[in-house]
Amino acid sequence: EIVLTQSPTTIAASPGEKVTITCRASSSVSYMYWYQQKPGASPKPWIYDTSKLASGVPNRFSGSGSGTSYSLTINTMETEDGATYYCQQWSSTPPTFGGGTKLELK
């Protein structure tokens, strides 16, 4: 199965700061999906097909990447962005998830 490794595991950012989360795959994948999860809530779809924002996601978020390296970027951190972000691939079965990146407000 394809292993997804996210970095960093935890990051603290100040309001207005730019944030980048990386997801590296053990083999090449065609697309990457991202979810946002806050404590006590279920995951929310955030970015699909590598770079497309899910419904309701602010345009300060963006996604990019190809092959084995993908990233989620927040152009300017806002308070509400504090959450854990997971990447996920489904280029091969089983679908797999990254270990998560916890984004905290500094």
Added chain:
Amino acid sequence: EVQLQESGPGLVQPSQSLSLTCSVTGYSITSNYWGWIRKFPGNKMEWVGHISYSGSTNYNPSLKSRISITRDTSKNQFFLQLNSVTPEDTAAYYCARTAYYSYIYDSWGQGVMVTVSS
């Protein structure tokens, strides 16, 4: 608007079977893919398996010998059965739907915490 709701026991004895139901409203399970995903304490997430719009199933190979996903289209529900559970199966279990436009899971239930313990 589609809504998914998991139900089932919160505590299961080791070696017994875990049985969960996902009740879906607002959308037919005869469309899209319907999956089970679990999140372990410590935040690791694992895809358990899915049932398709046609009723075909696909399971995580790590669970293949212990798992069964079925459905009842008349009730718009699908089910997870995981046999011979151990404490390592303790997790929050979510049911979810894939989007029609992508393989991202675009709708999720609220999740049910299942603890395997005697």
